[in-house]
Amino acid sequence: MKLLLTVFLCFLVTLTSIPTIANGCFEVERDALLTFKAGLHDPGNLLSSWHGPECCNWTGVICHNLHQHVVKLNLRNPLYWGDNYFDWESHVLTGKLNLHPLNPVLLSLKYLTHLDIGGHDFSNINFPKVACSFEYLVYLNLSGSQFQGVIPHEIGNLSRLQSLDLSGSN
Numbered sequence: 746m747k748l749l750l751t752v753f754l755c756f757l758v759t760l761t762s763i764p765t766i767a768n769g770c771f772e773v774e775r776d777a778l779l780t781f782k783a784g785l786h787d788p789g790n791l792l793s794s795w796h797g798p799e800c801c802n803w804t805g806v807i808c809h810n811l812h813q814h815v816v817k818l819n820l821r822n823p824l825y826w827g828d829n830y831f832d833w834e835s836h837v838l839t840g841k842l843n844l845h846p847l848n849p850v851l852l853s854l855k856y857l858t859h860l861d862i863g864g865h866d867f868s869n870i871n872f873p874k875v876a877c878s879f880e881y882l883v884y885l886n887l888s889g890s891q892f893q894g895v896i897p898h899e900i901g902n903l904s905r906l907q908s909l910d911l912s913g914s915n
């Protein structure tokens with residue numbers, strides 16, 4: 746009886762320690778993405794699909810087809826400011842003051858390999874240090890996003906990085 750109880754308890758502990766996944770999206774990852782969204786002005790509604798439980802279906806969010814963790818964030822602005830400035834301006838993501846969109850909560854996206862938020866306007870925002878802490882990152886594109894300040898030396902922590910584009914920063 747005692748043994749049975751122990752086995753049952755172990756089973757219960759295992760069950761509760763598995764992260765919650767609902768409809769193909771880990772809750773902790775969805776919450777991180779919603780925090781990211783909350784830090785942005787989005788006049789062109791680029792992130793209008795970012796609601797509801799299925800975060801793997803949201804625009805620009807790509808999940809691994811087996812383990813279903815978010816692996817890519819492809820949020821590059823489809824428009825280029827040099828082509829039509831007014832079109833671009835109405836589709837550009839900008840940061841809200843005092844709330845860095847690349848908040849440390851984004852580190853919940855532990856399996857992120859690609860991060861592309863190029864072509865937006867983060868000119869009032871410091872370089873996102875958090876981008877230096879994604880262990881599996883191979884591709885980082887902050888091109889044209891005009892982040893300001895110094896590039897932190899922690900960028901050297903990205904040991905798997907193969908492509909880095911910071912062109913057009915302040």
Ligand SMILES: *[C@@H]1O[C@H](CO)[C@@H](O)[C@H](O)[C@H]1NC(C)=O
Pocket residue numbers: 799802
């Ligand atoms: C989410 O994507 C899956 C797989 O592509 C699809 O079956 C499902 O209908 C989608 N759900 C929504 C709400 O779009």
Ligand SMILES: *[C@@H]1O[C@H](CO)[C@@H](O)[C@H](O)[C@H]1NC(C)=O
Pocket residue numbers: 821822863864886887888889908909910
């Ligand atoms: C980064 O994104 C820009 C567009 O914002 C694109 O032109 C450039 O080719 C990309 N860089 C890399 C290395 O893929």
Ligand SMILES: *[C@@H]1O[C@H](CO)[C@@H](O)[C@H](O)[C@H]1NC(C)=O
Pocket residue numbers: 874877878899902
């Ligand atoms: C960079 O790596 C060092 C050594 O592993 C670690 O102590 C530090 O916290 C890391 N910094 C970031 C921003 O990830």
